[in-house]
Amino acid sequence: MASALINVPPKARRGEIIEIKTLISHVMETGFRRTQLGVVIPRNIIRRFVCTYNGTEVFRADLHPAISANPFIVFSTVATESGTLSFQWTGDNGFSVTESADITVE
């Protein structure tokens, strides 16, 4: 089963820009490769990544086959208030993983 790694600073000052790193295990099969018998391996990718901060969307990415296996995404957000950052990856074959991280803003 897929597993995700998230790096969010546990504490931040109000208004500080924090960097968030995410990594999720996924093959990101392009749909362009073939087996040795010449059969096309069907596409299996993560198509969308969304990050919400206390329910408000702060970052979103639309992924395509040219993103490497185990998608690694780094982005930033402003630490506005204490709460939860939630991360969701969705993709082909009903793939859906949700993770969350808490942050304390002083």
Added chain:
Amino acid sequence: MERAASRREFLKIAGGAAAGLGLGAVVTVRPASATPAEMQEAIRSVIGTARVTPGKVKIELPPLIENGNAVPLTISVDSPMTEAEHVRAVHVFTEKNPQPYVVTFHLGPRAGRARVSTRMRLADSQNVVAICQLSDGSLWSDSAAIVVTLAACLEDGI
């Protein structure tokens, strides 16, 4: 002595043949790739017919990468990222990948800083193009050339 020389000779010929074969394989087994024209088409399908001006965006990409399966890519945009003036989206395209459209990042004033990183696949040495869409609707672009030693998409599956 005679024997050593012939062995050396043999290795030289064998090496040359192997190199020739390798080159031949690269030329013939190349996967179906897009062309710069197809990239333009892909760009137009995403951003429409609006005019794109070079500037403001910056692609950070190594000039040479050994493994095209995981190429670190960072894109930053010169923007204050305020409610009035921010980056709405950043699109990335490639010239020669089988599919030119790589990724779109949707940002907003909550991002604080217009800087995103990921890892991408590259099927060949080529140009990578980033286009950013600002909150006022204007479009800015940057492109970077990269040499790929081991291309992605070439290896066989299981």
